[in-house]
Amino acid sequence: MSSDLKQLNKLKKNSRRNNQLQEPKFVERLIKISRVSKVTKGGKKLSFRAIVVLGDENGKVGVGVAKADDVVNAFKKAKTDGRKNLITLPLTKSLSIPHDTVGQFGACRIIMKPAIEGSGVIAGGAVRIVLEVAGVKNVIAKQLGSNNLLNNARAAISGLEQLTTKAEVEKRRNL
Template structure:
């Protein structure tokens, strides 16, 4: 998964909170309660990132998660139909997400975590299916892994030393 440096200051970013969980740590004096937040940020134009944050207060956990998401921004390929270039299986941990190319007018057919990633990445036509574990964090990371691993026809052509017309037929 190759990450290129994206200047987040020049992008108009939207964010979405995917999950907030209350987590506890048992210490000598009892349990310490904290909140863990999972946030996805994107500009709706092929740039998206996700991050997690943990703090004693919910707003602070969300702020930390948003900062982590901005630091972890990646570029995803989006074709002229506002879909993905080809079908792909994204995997992370025990979660697998099937990402299928869709024609114009299909919309986003996806579950909650995968839907948020696709919407914020600027993908408007896609079909997805969450396979394996439905852990929200792992589904988000599997979706991101699948999107960043995709290649455009131009990239395939460059790898093979051919023109795009020769590859697409």
Template sequence: MKKKNIKNKDQDTNWEERVVQVKRVTKVVKGGKKLSFRAILVVGNEKGQIGVGVGKASDVIGAVKKGVADAKKHLISIPLTKSNSIPHTIEGISGAARVIIRPSAIGSGVIAGGSVRTVLELAGIKNILAKQLRSSNTLNNARAVINALANLKTFARTAQERDININHLYSITET
């Protein structure tokens, strides 16, 4: 069911694609070396939907097309606040890469580097602070951001998971 909704939204919204990295990779085979290209792409609509994809092909254009198709298959929706930020601080992990993402004050902009910055900008986040830890691998850092954004929770979702009224979350006091 989720995939049907994504396909319908795909036609209604304007998707922006950005190539994060294109690498020439070689595979050693019996006759010598076989060259191919690997493209890492980020697709987003700047309204809270984002996807990261990888494509491999013998030419760059084919790799980019495959990367776009892969990114659109793995779209996620994220909750954005009124200040175009995220609801709370969160950490994402993918492989050896670890990314910490914190909401920031209005007007501070996107303070992040590399593929993390690209993912956050295409998600529509305007005020955020991010830090890459451990690994400098472009793909793993992009996937770590996606992991973090996928685990974001709103007050409404937290109240639903706990099976309580949302007003009760706001009015919790120590007695």
């Protein structure tokens, strides 16, 4: 009798392990690691700043930034920051964006336009990484203004946040 209970408990434990919420697999891409220093009374204190973009290549993307004393910890902290800042964007059947959009952050402006199937991601720098990790396959983007990688990534995110579908617009008009 006790052996049956042990087997039953083992089954329960294993089923709990398998039934945990399966977190979707995120793709992490490093935009930049920079060495930063803070001048203190005792001298210079060196640390590292990591900028990471993560997404599921299916319409979810986020940008994370973090500082730590070593590169590995900075990368890990940036990943957790990116998970907190995830956004969801609508994708068309041709894996493009539904309409033109302009994203702004600081002195950066990003213009994004949908492209026909097969054209690929025509963008540069941090914007390209953000779009690829988000799962957008056909888009044309242009950076205007500042060249700052972090601000360009955040401007791209702000532009992607503004995207809506026809169904969402119809729903808002009917209310």
